[in-house]
Amino acid sequence: MASLIPCPHCGKRPKEEFTVKGAVLDRPAADATPNAWMDYVYLRDNPRGRYDEYWHHTSGCRRWLVITRDTATHEIEASRDAALARE
Amino acid sequence: MSEFRITLRPALGSVTSIVSENIALTPLPEGHVVHVLGKPGDEALAKRLGSLSDGSAHAVRAAGPGQWFIVGNAAKSHADMTALFEALKPDAYGVDQSQGRVRMLASGPMVERMLAKGTAVDLSLTQFPLGHSTTSVIGHIAAHLTRVADDAFEIMVLRGFAESLWDDLAHMSAEFA
Ligand SMILES: [Zn+2]
Numbered sequence: 001m002a003s004l005i006p007c008p009h010c011g012k013r014p015k016e017e018f019t020v021k022g023a024v025l026d027r028p029a030a031d032a033t034p035n036a037w038m039d040y041v042y043l044r045d046n047p048r049g050r051y052d053e054y055w056h057h058t059s060g061c062r063r064w065l066v067i068t069r070d071t072a073t074h075e076i077e078a079s080r081d082a083a084l085a086r087e
Numbered sequence: 088m089s090e091f092r093i094t095l096r097p098a099l100g101s102v103t104s105i106v107s108e109n110i111a112l113t114p115l116p117e118g119h120v121v122h123v124l125g126k127p128g129d130e131a132l133a134k135r136l137g138s139l140s141d142g143s144a145h146a147v148r149a150a151g152p153g154q155w156f157i158v159g160n161a162a163k164s165h166a167d168m169t170a171l172f173e174a175l176k177p178d179a180y181g182v183d184q185s186q187g188r189v190r191m192l193a194s195g196p197m198v199e200r201m202l203a204k205g206t207a208v209d210l211s212l213t214q215f216p217l218g219h220s221t222t223s224v225i226g227h228i229a230a231h232l233t234r235v236a237d238d239a240f241e242i243m244v245l246r247g248f249a250e251s252l253w254d255d256l257a258h259m260s261a262e263f264a
Binding site for chain 2: 004009011012013014016017058059060061062081
């Protein structure tokens with residue numbers, strides 16, 4: 001249980017309780033070009049440093065979170081509920 | 088009509104309870120478990136749920152934003168369950184999990200140390216007060232924990248995992264029993 005992920009609802013939990021979906025990207029409009037959809041579905045930047053990722057607290061509150069994580073240091077800067085933060 | 092009659096057997100019908108001064112582990116009756124799905128932050132609903140439960144202590148347990156479990160030791164008839172679902176509307180939906188989730192009780196002065204072997208949740212009384220609930224993993228099995236006394240936790244788990252989790256908890260309790 002190395003990495004502890006802060007869940008806004010449950011507190012710090014081991015990463016084993018979560019499922020990572022990947023980069024937080026804006027979904028294109030339904031009628032966007034095939035190229036825009038190709039980018040959205042397949043292409044990723046893989047940055048070194050600050051990164052927004054979707055994490056699902058699968059074995060906890062079952063909420064989708066947005067975690068801001070540094071890919072080099074694994075330090076977590078922010079954690080918020082993906083749906084509630086949008087309201 | 089099938090030739091075979093389906094009979095409901097308790098998921099933990101064949102286990103032996105652990106009874107000792109420092110740790111105890113026992114299955115709880117498979118009464119009713121109702122999963123309530125409402126809206127996150129609905130304080131009015133949260134307050135109303137107590138009156139829809141059987142009134143026993145800690146009958147309503149938080150299960151993430153906008154979700155709760157209503158539990159009790161007595162089985163509910165189809166009519167009682169339907170009445171409860173109707174009473175929840177329009178703020179929330181109820182799902183009957185009575186045969187889906189199994190409850191067990193772990194208690195004794197060593198209960199926090201026993202559970203801490205399996206979960207990373209901070210179980211100290213200040214962080215996890217009486218009546219507090221959360222879902223976490225115990226080993227690899229997701230389980231819902233509720234503190235029902237200073238030295239007692241109820242553990243609720245999906246039925247298919249109940250025996251496996253029981254075996255893990257018994258193993259974790261062995262040094263204290
Ligand atoms: Zn959570």
